[in-house]
Amino acid sequence: MKVLSDSVAIMGRLLRNLARQPWWIAISLAQPIVYLLLYAQLFKRVVELPGFNASSYLTFVTPGIVVMTALFGGGWNGMGIIQDLDRGIMDRFLVSPISRVALIAGRLLALAVTTLIQSAILLILATLLGARFDGGVRGLVVLVVSGILLASPIAALSNAMALVLRRAESVIGASNFIILPMTFLSPVFMAKALMPGWIQTAASFNPVGWSVDAAREALQAQPNWSIVMTRFVYLGGFAVLSAWLATRAFRSYQRSV
Amino acid sequence: MGVDPDLPPNSLAIEARDLVKVYPNGARALDGLTFSVRAGTIFGLLGPNGAGKSTTVKILTTLSRADSGVARVAGLDVLEVPHAVRQAIGCVAQKSGVDIDATGRENLSLQGHVYGLRGKVLRDRVDALLARFGLAGASSRVARTYSGGMQRKLDIAMGLIHRPRVLFMDEPTTGLDPEARADLWEEIARLSRQDAITVLLTTHYLEEADRLADRLAIVDRGRIVAEGEPETLKGELFGDAVQVEFDGTAPESLVRTALASLTGLREILVDPHHVRARVDHGATAVPSMLAALEAGGVKVASVRVARPSLDDVYLRYAGRSFSEADQGAPR
Numbered sequence: 024m025k026v027l028s029d030s031v032a033i034m035g036r037l038l039r040n041l042a043r044q045p046w047w048i049a050i051s052l053a054q055p056i057v058y059l060l061l062y063a064q065l066f067k068r069v070v071e072l073p074g075f076n077a078s079s080y081l082t083f084v085t086p087g088i089v090v091m092t093a094l095f096g097g098g099w100n101g102m103g104i105i106q107d108l109d110r111g112i113m114d115r116f117l118v119s120p121i122s123r124v125a126l127i128a129g130r131l132l133a134l135a136v137t138t139l140i141q142s143a144i145l146l147i148l149a150t151l152l153g154a155r156f157d158g159g160v161r162g163l164v165v166l167v168v169s170g171i172l173l174a175s176p177i178a179a180l181s182n183a184m185a186l187v188l189r190r191a192e193s194v195i196g197a198s199n200f201i202i203l204p205m206t207f208l209s210p211v212f213m214a215k216a217l218m219p220g221w222i223q224t225a226a227s228f229n230p231v232g233w234s235v236d237a238a239r240e241a242l243q244a245q246p247n248w249s250i251v252m253t254r255f256v257y258l259g260g261f262a263v264l265s266a267w268l269a270t271r272a273f274r275s276y277q278r279s280v
Numbered sequence: 281m282g283v284d285p286d287l288p289p290n291s292l293a294i295e296a297r298d299l300v301k302v303y304p305n306g307a308r309a310l311d312g313l314t315f316s317v318r319a320g321t322i323f324g325l326l327g328p329n330g331a332g333k334s335t336t337v338k339i340l341t342t343l344s345r346a347d348s349g350v351a352r353v354a355g356l357d358v359l360e361v362p363h364a365v366r367q368a369i370g371c372v373a374q375k376s377g378v379d380i381d382a383t384g385r386e387n388l389s390l391q392g393h394v395y396g397l398r399g400k401v402l403r404d405r406v407d408a409l410l411a412r413f414g415l416a417g418a419s420s421r422v423a424r425t426y427s428g429g430m431q432r433k434l435d436i437a438m439g440l441i442h443r444p445r446v447l448f449m450d451e452p453t454t455g456l457d458p459e460a461r462a463d464l465w466e467e468i469a470r471l472s473r474q475d476a477i478t479v480l481l482t483t484h485y486l487e488e489a490d491r492l493a494d495r496l497a498i499v500d501r502g503r504i505v506a507e508g509e510p511e512t513l514k515g516e517l518f519g520d521a522v523q524v525e526f527d528g529t530a531p532e533s534l535v536r537t538a539l540a541s542l543t544g545l546r547e548i549l550v551d552p553h554h555v556r557a558r559v560d561h562g563a564t565a566v567p568s569m570l571a572a573l574e575a576g577g578v579k580v581a582s583v584r585v586a587r588p589s590l591d592d593v594y595l596r597y598a599g600r601s602f603s604e605a606d607q608g609a610p611r
Contacts, residue, residue: 028393029393029394032390032393032394035390036379036382036386036390039382039386040379040381040382043381043422044381110375110376110377110378110379110380111373111375111376111377111378112377112378112379114343114373114375114377115371115373115377115391115438116394117342117343118341118342118343118366118369118371118373119366119391119394119395120363120366120367120394120395120396121394277343277344277345278304278345279303279304280338280343280344
């Protein structure tokens with residue numbers, strides 16, 4: 024199928040270009056690693072609060088940081104579109120018979136691969152620092168999938184925004200404006216039961232919250248799989264909506280050239 | 281001039297009729313633009329920056345849509361069957377579309393893949409194009425390390441990967457040094473001669489249009505103001521252009537009085553440093569012009585006689601000199 028083979032070709036291009044600049048992966052990991060080291064120390068005793076319900080803060084916060092890293096990766100994804108627009112690569116693709124869907128889908132596939140690599144590095148580091156996950160390998164797989172299911176629709180929106188705004192500054196500004204609040208209006212750093220009521224409500228409508236819920240649940244010794252499944256369904260719906268918006272954004276771009 | 285086997289002889293490879301395009305900011309880029317290109321020829325769209333050349337190319341290559349009018353490429357309507365048009369055309373945009381983080385070979389391979397080439401067919405085609413454009417030695421270097429001329433050649437090779445019937449080149453030599461430009465001109469002429477490709481070339485270099493185009497159209501403010509073979513367009517202008525440069529400056533009244541006694545001078549233009557005129561025979565008119573100027577007290581520094589150029593053609597049809605229009609127009 025043309026959509027699929029075009030998507031894989033685009034993914035190949037992006038991953039190959041990325042592999043030529045490994046420092047990029049190092050830089051994008053620096054922030055989550057600092058969070059992992061500092062937050063785990065800073066909030067070490069938070070788990071002693073009644074109702075927190077976790078054995079160690081490091082174990083608690085690791086899935087949050089894996090999800091947050093995926094979220095940031097998704098939010099920055101539109102920068103690649105800006106670069107392709109600036110370099111004339113986007114116009115070259117748009118006058119070719121390449122599938123428009125593949126122009127976005129190829130980016131999301133490449134993002135899934137980089138998210139997988141980043142998550143693995145973070146999980147290895149957390150384990151070395153002493154985090155223990157009762158859910159085992161199955162739980163860790165669900166954690167990584169939750170991250171990718173969050174990163175993809177966020178990336179699709181970031182791509183749509185890049186096609187409409189077409190300026191790096193606008194995309195950086197807009198994604199910071201959305202992504203930071205999304206992180207703090209979710210149980211990434213704090214147990215749900217101890218968050219203020221209105222943030223709990225916000226978190227239940229927040230894709231970051233869905234992703235963290237699914238991941239933490241799957242990492243329990245006896246996970247409640249219906250929680251994981253409902254969150255995955257929400258994230259799937261969010262992905263469909265975002266993908267539709269992203270392909271619409273091409274029309275907006277082509278109207279303006 | 282080659283022959284396109286897929287199109288009947290003398291058929292039209294490009295037809296643009298009454299194209300109008302108004303951008304959201306109100307700028308009227310195209311204002312009823314009409315022209316057509318016979319298959320197998322090189323057609324030049326000549327005009328200053330902002331005349332509407334790039335907009336025309338964007339519409340013909342399906343990147344942008346006209347507000348009204350009809351555009352057909354290789355017999356296909358760009359609005360009705362954009363996908364078929366995309367498969368039939370190759371594009372070399374004004375701005376290079378090379379992925380500078382990828383090698384020459386990777387750029388070509390991905391481009392071929394997009395057009396449906398696979399396996400050995402793709403590899404052979406990539407090798408052939410790398411060799412043809414002298415990039416074989418640099419094929420596994422990332423394009424970031426290429427010179428401007430090499431990147432442009434890679435752009436053209438990518439535009440040709442699927443053997444398009446019509447190739448669009450938007451300002452292909454802008455920003456190249458003279459040597460690379462001459463090199464590219466030969467390559468473009470070869471496309472039409474050997475590969476039987478129809479080429480639509482936009483340029484704001486008069487010399488380039490003169491050298492390459494079988495036919496050309498002059499675009500100004502979104503309309504075609506003149507169209508024909510370069511020689512015919514130049515032939516429509518009578519006589520030679522004479523330009524006399526003063527030693528210092530001279531008042532216009534003095535110059536005009538000095539030249540008033542001479543017959544056969546037309547289209548006299550005076551500025552503080554020069555006088556320009558059109559005469560039937562430059563070689564015989566010059567001595568009497570110089571004598572009249574000296575007698576009138578105007579000191580002459582140099583004199584130049586020229587056959588009509590496309591610049592003159594442009595001046596006549598667009599009503600302003602080319603360089604003036606080029607500077608005054610927004611990009």
